[in-house]
Amino acid sequence: MTTTIDAAERRPRRGAGARGLMVSLAALLAAGSARAEELNIYNWGEYINPAVLKKFEDETKIKVNLSTYSSNDEMLAKIQGGATGYDIVFPSVYMQDIMAKLDLLQKTDIGSYEGFKNIDPSFLRAKSDPKGEYCLPYAFGTVGIVYNRKVLGKDVTGWKDLIATVKAKGLKFALLDDMREVLSVGLILNGHKVNSTDPAELQQAADTIIAMKPEIAAFTYDSRPMVQAGDLAAAHGFVGAMVDVFGNPKDLGYVIPEEGATLYQEDICVLKSAPNKANAVKFLQFYTRPEIAALNVAQQTNGSPNIPARQLTPDNIKNSKEINPPPETMQKLQIFEDLGPGVRQLDRVWTKVKTAQ
Numbered sequence: 001m002t003t004t005i006d007a008a009e010r011r012p013r014r015g016a017g018a019r020g021l022m023v024s025l026a027a028l029l030a031a032g033s034a035r036a037e038e039l040n041i042y043n044w045g046e047y048i049n050p051a052v053l054k055k056f057e058d059e060t061k062i063k064v065n066l067s068t069y070s071s072n073d074e075m076l077a078k079i080q081g082g083a084t085g086y087d088i089v090f091p092s093v094y095m096q097d098i099m100a101k102l103d104l105l106q107k108t109d110i111g112s113y114e115g116f117k118n119i120d121p122s123f124l125r126a127k128s129d130p131k132g133e134y135c136l137p138y139a140f141g142t143v144g145i146v147y148n149r150k151v152l153g154k155d156v157t158g159w160k161d162l163i164a165t166v167k168a169k170g171l172k173f174a175l176l177d178d179m180r181e182v183l184s185v186g187l188i189l190n191g192h193k194v195n196s197t198d199p200a201e202l203q204q205a206a207d208t209i210i211a212m213k214p215e216i217a218a219f220t221y222d223s224r225p226m227v228q229a230g231d232l233a234a235a236h237g238f239v240g241a242m243v244d245v246f247g248n249p250k251d252l253g254y255v256i257p258e259e260g261a262t263l264y265q266e267d268i269c270v271l272k273s274a275p276n277k278a279n280a281v282k283f284l285q286f287y288t289r290p291e292i293a294a295l296n297v298a299q300q301t302n303g304s305p306n307i308p309a310r311q312l313t314p315d316n317i318k319n320s321k322e323i324n325p326p327p328e329t330m331q332k333l334q335i336f337e338d339l340g341p342g343v344r345q346l347d348r349v350w351t352k353v354k355t356a357q
Contacts, residue, residue: 100128115288197342
């Protein structure tokens with residue numbers, strides 16, 4: 001496997017097997033047969049277990065080339081900017097819908113493949129792909145708070161608890177350098193939906209974040225090492241931080257805030273411009289296998305839409321309410337949607353948040 005780092009970082013099923021695939025899939029397979037056996041994956045940094053890619057290479061003899069990005073917007077900008085050669089991308093659900101509108105995604109009929117029966121139908125969240133005709137649900141997780149209980153002197157239950165504690169003790173925490181995630185904290189704390197584009201609600205959310213700024217050390221994606229070292233009391237972060245918690249459960253914790261939180265989900269999609277479409281479809285099929293999804297989760301500590309895969313993960317992951325939230329917690333989680341032109345309202349208040357002294 002060749003790894004090229006482009007950016008730092010981060011249903012009952014239809015069909016009865018490969019013979020039941022649509023003609024479009026057969027055409028993809030035929031089209032790729034004469035090409036070099038390669039697959040070019042463009043993914044979030046460190047968002048796939050290298051052992052998964054190695055196993056795919058060993059089984060198929062297809063060489064995998066991995067490049068990475070740090071945000072949905074970075075990935076989209078590169079694809080729209082004319083970057084060629086990528087076969088597979090891993091957009092969040094709302095970005096998948098945006099890419100579908102832009103006609104950037106290839107139909108794969110993965111939903112007709114026999115392995116798709118393993119996918120929980122509730123994860124067919126993309127409005128542009130309700131039947132899984134294009135993309136395969138890949139992973140999900142929450143965006144919560146990773147914290148150092150040794151520094152805080154306690155466990156925290158949510159944002160209000162954290163803010164009160166750091167204020168009382170003169171401590172600092174970090175927020176993600178992510179417009180939607182940060183404004184969502186402000187929206188949730190004021191009882192609003194994370195997909196709101198209402199100017200008054202967004203201004204209220206921005207004011208809430210601005211009021212936190214004396215306790216905010218930075219807006220960054222790279223806060224986990226600082227929390228581990230005790231340089232920060234806590235940080236806004238992804239459930240992947242459970243890797244750190246498992247490594248030092250005495251001092252570190254991760255909590256889904258009691259006030260509510262965002263849920264992220266990425267799907268595996270094939271680009272319409274992909275030079276190796278047949279190999280890309282083979283990878284989607286490969287990833288429907290429970291043991292493959294479980295292998296990925298074991299290293300990633302994300303949740304899996306693959307139902308049987310959950311039972312194949314290590315006990316600490318399988319039994320984690322942070323990684324696999326119970327139904328009552330899932331009901332309090334919200335997922336981002338494509339806001340269309342409404343995103344301009346967020347841009348305005350985000351500028352105010354970042355520039356406020």
